[in-house]
Amino acid sequence: MASAEPGPSQPVAPIQILYCGVCTFPVEYCEFGSHITRCKEWLQKEHPPLYDKYYSEEALQAKLGTLSLEAQTKLEEDTAKKEAKAEKKADAALKKKMASQVTIKRIERNKRKYVTAIHGLEAFDVDLKKAAKFFAQKFATGASVTKNAQGFDEIVVQGDVSGDVVEMIEDGVGLLKGVPKDNIVEVEEKKKKGGAEGA
Amino acid sequence: MFKKFQPSIDVSGQTSLKSSVQRSIRSNILSHWKIDVETLEQIWPKKEPLTLVKCREHISIYSLHGEPLFFQHFDGPFFPTLRLLHKYPFLLPTVRIDRGAIRFLLAGAHMMCPGMTSAGGYLPPPESALPAGSPVAIHAEGKEHAVGIGLTKLGTEEIKKVNKGVGVETVTYIGDDFWAVQSI
Known part of the structure; x- marks a missing residue:
C-alpha cells in the first residue's frame, strides 16, 4: 500500500487551491459561509473567470436541479439570516473593542518605589509577550506578563513608567500601533497603611 | 473535535520529537495513507524535525515549522489537516454527502447514514469497503474539494445496510476553530 504504482515513482505535486x-x-x-455577499464581490474582483464558473446563471440552475423549490427558498432565507447575524456579531465585536480600556496602573511597592501594570492591551491585538519584551528593552528594566488577581493577563514593568507608556501609546510606537489614545486610563494604587501586602 | 479550539487555552505544550518517534510516525503514515515515500518526503522532508503540540483531551498536533500537518487523538489513527488534504486529496479514502447535508456538516454535526446513501452521496464499493474506525475525507455533492475529515463509526457496508443514525463522525471541517489556526 505504501506506493501507489510500481516502479520509480515521482512525488505528486500538490494541488493549489x-x-x-x-x-x-x-x-x-x-455560499455556505456567513459573508456570501462580500465573498462574491471579492471573487468577482480578484478572479473573474472563477466567479463566472461558480455564480453564473447556468451554475445556479444546475444547483437548483437537485433541490426542491421550497427547500431552495428556505436555504436562501437561512443564508440571508445567517449573514445578517454574522454582520451584527462583527459589529458588536468592533464596538466592544473600541469601548474596551487600557488601564495603566502605578502601584506603590515601597516608598518611592513603583511598578507599573498595564492591562487591556490584548483587546487591540497586541502580543503581550512581545510588548513586555519591548518595554523591558525600552526602559532598561524588568517587564513581565503576569496574571493579576482577576485572572487576566497584564504586563508589569518595574519602576514608574506610567507617563512614558502613555506617551508611547499616543505616538503609536511599533507594537502599540492601533491602540486609540482615548481609551487609556491612568490609575494610581497606594499601598494601604499597615495592611497586608498587595498582590 | 475541533469545534471549539483556542490555541492560547487548549495547547498545553510544544516539544520537538525524538527521531525514533518521528521514524515510527513516518512508517505509520506510509502504511495507513495512500501515499508514497517521495510525496511524503515532499510534505515532510526527512531532515526537518517535527514538533509535537500537545492539546487538551489528548489531542496531539504535529507541525512542521509552525504549520500543522497531522493530528491524532489518543493513540488513534493519524489525520492530515484539511489544508494538507486539499493539497493531496488522495491521502484518505473518500465518502461523499449530498447537498442537503453540507449545511449541517459546516455547523459541526456528525454525518448521518442517509446523507451518504442517497443519490448525491457516495460510499466506497463493496470490494474496497472500509471498516469502522477508519479516517475518511468527506466530500460534498457537486464540489471539488473535501469539506471535512471524519472517522467512520460503522463500516461502509454497515452504513448501507443500517441507513440510520451516525455513520461518520466529523473530526474537523472547514470553518471550525482548527481551520482558523493556520500556524501554531
Whole structure:
C-alpha cells in the first residue's frame, strides 16, 4: 500500500487551491459561509473567470436541479439570516473593542518605589509577550506578563513608567500601533497603611 | 473535535520529537495513507524535525515549522489537516454527502447514514469497503474539494445496510476553530 504504482515513482505535486480572501473557505464553499455577499464581490474582483464558473446563471440552475423549490427558498432565507447575524456579531465585536480600556496602573511597592501594570492591551491585538519584551528593552528594566488577581493577563514593568507608556501609546510606537489614545486610563494604587501586602 | 479550539487555552505544550518517534510516525503514515515515500518526503522532508503540540483531551498536533500537518487523538489513527488534504486529496479514502447535508456538516454535526446513501452521496464499493474506525475525507455533492475529515463509526457496508443514525463522525471541517489556526 505504501506506493501507489510500481516502479520509480515521482512525488505528486500538490494541488493549489484558491481560498477566499474574505471567509478563508475554498471558494466553492463560500455560499455556505456567513459573508456570501462580500465573498462574491471579492471573487468577482480578484478572479473573474472563477466567479463566472461558480455564480453564473447556468451554475445556479444546475444547483437548483437537485433541490426542491421550497427547500431552495428556505436555504436562501437561512443564508440571508445567517449573514445578517454574522454582520451584527462583527459589529458588536468592533464596538466592544473600541469601548474596551487600557488601564495603566502605578502601584506603590515601597516608598518611592513603583511598578507599573498595564492591562487591556490584548483587546487591540497586541502580543503581550512581545510588548513586555519591548518595554523591558525600552526602559532598561524588568517587564513581565503576569496574571493579576482577576485572572487576566497584564504586563508589569518595574519602576514608574506610567507617563512614558502613555506617551508611547499616543505616538503609536511599533507594537502599540492601533491602540486609540482615548481609551487609556491612568490609575494610581497606594499601598494601604499597615495592611497586608498587595498582590 | 475541533469545534471549539483556542490555541492560547487548549495547547498545553510544544516539544520537538525524538527521531525514533518521528521514524515510527513516518512508517505509520506510509502504511495507513495512500501515499508514497517521495510525496511524503515532499510534505515532510526527512531532515526537518517535527514538533509535537500537545492539546487538551489528548489531542496531539504535529507541525512542521509552525504549520500543522497531522493530528491524532489518543493513540488513534493519524489525520492530515484539511489544508494538507486539499493539497493531496488522495491521502484518505473518500465518502461523499449530498447537498442537503453540507449545511449541517459546516455547523459541526456528525454525518448521518442517509446523507451518504442517497443519490448525491457516495460510499466506497463493496470490494474496497472500509471498516469502522477508519479516517475518511468527506466530500460534498457537486464540489471539488473535501469539506471535512471524519472517522467512520460503522463500516461502509454497515452504513448501507443500517441507513440510520451516525455513520461518520466529523473530526474537523472547514470553518471550525482548527481551520482558523493556520500556524501554531
